[in-house]
Amino acid sequence: MSDWSMDELQEWDKKICSIGEALGLDWYPIEYEICDYKEMMGHMAYTGLPTHYRHWSFGKSFDRIQTEYNLGMSGLPYEMIINSNPSISYLMTENPMSTHILTMAHCVGHSDFFKNNRMFSETGADTVIDKFKSSGKRVKKYMEDPAIGIDAVEKILDACHAVRFQVPRTPGVKRRSHKDLKKYYTELIRNDTSGQWDNFDINKIPLEPDSNLLGFVAQYNRFLEEWQRDLIRIVEQESLYFVPQACTKIMNEGWACMIHEKIVNSLGIPDDYFLSFIRLHNQVVRPHLGRINPYHLGFKIFKYIEEKQGFKECLRVRETHNDETFIKTYLNEELCRELNLFSYSFHQKEGYNKITDVSGEDSWRRVRDDLIKSVGLSSIPVVMVRDLQPDGTLILEHEHDGRDLELSEANKVFEHINDLWEGEVRFTTVIEDESWEF
């Protein structure tokens, strides 16, 4: 049996909370659920949400997690916490007390980040659990409806999942509706004297390229049935909810690691707990050779900021930045050199990954910029809705930034998009410097 009791957990929690408050943190109340490893795997498979809708892909990820766990290929995470109010977190019964202490301290950091970082301001932490519950129920209803059935529901969900991150990536920035945009452009044209707006088609849809592919389809595909539209909206809403987390992975983890270190250091825990805490902590924040460990990178940068500018500045940073700006602002030459960061890419002629830049005097900037390009959602290609033609043809364009799409995958995704759009779909990108149309 485990070496802890509920009373002990509550006792430690009380101490952790008072230290957190003393640090000036402000977090949602946390609701810890004690579960066994099997339930933990279930939560992992469903992205942590206890009320998530069903889809075979979660069954697939459950099987994968279970296989890897059983084969000893990977352990289970110590913490898993949801951006909700209260924040739901899971503690595994199998873990020892020392792990729980670390986990709880870590969760305080995450919850504080969720509550304060500006990227999360529109995620609706108060209602998210209920929202997912409601959408889960609706999906179930559609699946069980004999007029719809599970196959039809899966067809739409599969297609939506294929483009799930084709949603706006700038949380916190107000998006103007078509109506607002039209008003804006009408004004612009009316007051225009330079003639640069003469050829502008005010009846065009969309007026500006739209990054919200799912939302656009839900709004403009007239042939959708209500349940189909609802499914698309459900996936869109979920993506929008997760975008801030994807945009702040490094910061969020770095911050939580920094907080748990601070809290545990001032907890005054017994020596044997402390040893296993040190071991665990080092395991979490160690660098991964050849890759980037977000825990490590975020932790290092936050420590650096604290060292140079104090903890107050860290509190400010955790409110205002996201991964891109965080790295751009704070990852300097010194840190790059210390972490020994390098960029590499695949060279087809040789068949090897080759290092293109190391953190040198000038080249560290290139490494940093390459890093920015590969963090969070920047690693997912952006596809814009360019135009909806009067005959119902949907024109999509990949925003090419030097990186080509993997064509075999893009082809499949293209097929999925066709499942969502009644009418022709045209999709252009650039492959090896030549334009390419599907």
Place this chain on the structure above:
Amino acid sequence: MSIFREHKTIADRAASDRARHRKKIEKAIKESIKDVVAEESIIGQSGKKKIRIPVKGIKEHRFVYGTNQKNKQVGSAQGKEVRQGQRIGHRRRSKPQEGQGDQPGNKPGEEMYEIEMSLEELAGYLFNDLELPELEKKNFKFTTQEKMKRKGKRPYGIRPRLSKKETIKQKIRRKKAAIKAGSFDPDGDERFTFHQSDLRYKHISPVKKENTAAVVFFVMDVSGSMTKSKKFLARSFFFLLYQFLNHKYSSIEVVFISHTADAHEVNEEQFFTQVPNGGTLVSTGLQKAEDIIDKRFHPNNWNIYTFYCGDGDNWSIDNKEALSAFRRLKEVNQVMCYTEIGKLHDYREYSFFAGGSPEKRLWDWTKLIEDKDFKRVRLEESKDIWPAFSKLFGGKK
């Protein structure tokens, strides 16, 4: 202060989604099997033989960046020396090989399952699910044989079948009754004689018995015009036929006959690999099958199936002869099938240029005798195999 809750166990929440995912994998297995059957030496193998089937995972597709030179990644190497231009990691093939989509593991990140199953299991997979059960009943015939079987006793019949035992039993019965009734005195001198009504004869009546043994003739044109890929198709098709019939009959024999301008009985390996030269006389292969049936497999005892496979390239003088051989074989076969591999228009054009007017080919001739026992199927590529198979056994799939 935080809240702590002992998690109330919900029954395994992923269960239904996992089941759903497995269903999809099973479907993928079925897809893959079709590719696999063509490659393995499996006809006539014991059902216990294990084969490995690579199955593509059910992948969720996304827009992703390819691995080109401009797609840069960043890594860390604390405590290690790195320099520009250094090679890292293992050598990879530069491009996934397109066109050979069935090859496992070519593309990076492709999820593969490898499933090992025995031929028996595989056949079960193939057929149990193919909406076949219904058509089996309709279309599965067994040859029957009449046998005389004893069936009780009757008061009349022919002398040789007189049952002495039963007759005496009848007499004793009558005697006892007579004593009881007082019409016969057992102590008297009078004999109690047999009577006409005592006679009992063994009765026999004919019953039909189903033969559960089958013999399958695979006859194939192995002349030069049958290319490797055509044989490959034939082989896949034959495999399915074999497995299907094997599934249905208690015992099954296979005869391979390869023919060019003359025919030979061969073993499986020779059947698929030999490349002799020579012209094509379809009738020779069919006559060989007839010969073997005459000598070894009497139609009353065996369910006979003959599958002919060729590319329709017969010498025209032989067509009439072949047709009559088909006719004769059809009479003794449960199902006889003429399979032609390749496109129909191919040879039409060819013959048009070669000889002026398009002449009737074997495909056209065989149409004349097509009915429920004689089927024509055409295979152009491997995806035609299933429809052809269903056509053969009357399915609608």
